[in-house]
Amino acid sequence: MAQGMEALRDGLRQALRDQHQVMRELIQGLDAEALNWSPGAEMNSIAVLYAHLLDAERYLLAAALGETLQRDREAAFRYQAPDATSLLQLIDSVEGESMARIDRLTEEDLATVRAPAGDRLNRRFPGAWWVLHAIGHNREHIGQAMLTRQLYEQRAR
Template sequence: MRVNELLVEGFGRLPELVRGAVEGLDAEQLRWAPKPGANSIGWLVWHLTRVQDDHVADLLDGAEQLWVTGDHAPRFGLKAQAHDIGYGHTPDQVAAVRPESPEALLEYFDAVYARTHAFVARLAPEDLDRIVDERWDPPVSLGVRLVSVLDDDTQHVGQAAYVRGLLPA
């Protein structure tokens, strides 16, 4: 198996997991949090998609984020700000992420995933060694960044599935 095939497989597991976390829910269920200040299903899926969009856009040598170029933000009650991916959000900022429907989450996720899939499918093994972030010691390679994004996304979609299981009947 080639490394790009492995990445396609890893990222390819996310769509089914994201759908399982959000399909069939209404807007209030997407916004529900198990306790004040906790993350909602909608915020978790929005955040994992924002991280992937932000990081993959950067790996595409400065491509614009789909959040910024698309019409997704208004469907979440937000402005299309490239720097807002959810890191460091306060409870009020978490609560402000208000997806109008599962479709809003899925349409944004699907667009980001399609771009990610196309990108990782064409990677060659030597591409993974390219340094993409020198702010760290050691500097971060493209391969490490992709694993980081996949890891972050997998954790957050698991959290969303868990919160779904906590929804009041």
């Protein structure tokens, strides 16, 4: 099974790297105004979407390993990006943490039911669920960020 576990780790690493690369490309050429623009009430800017999904990625992958992270989830929803470089640095930083967590992921971690302390939804799932949820959650918010950029670019037409 060691070969299968390493193949899974490789797949997870590649999926996250691909997602992070899409995120990097999406913000190319955007200034602070574009990054922090919200399409409307109760809608998030690209900067907020990135801050939230990266914070969640850290939390979800840590949960899969049984690690506890201190987290201020609401702070991500107040985030203002000074520039694209700041967001790129955040992506790079979280990617490094995520790769290190995936390197430590074991079969036991995938099978062990985890209930992270302080989880606002009181979830109890096997480690595999936490990992898969991180990938799906990222994809959801990357799609929102893509749409937000399109709306920003079309607002002046």
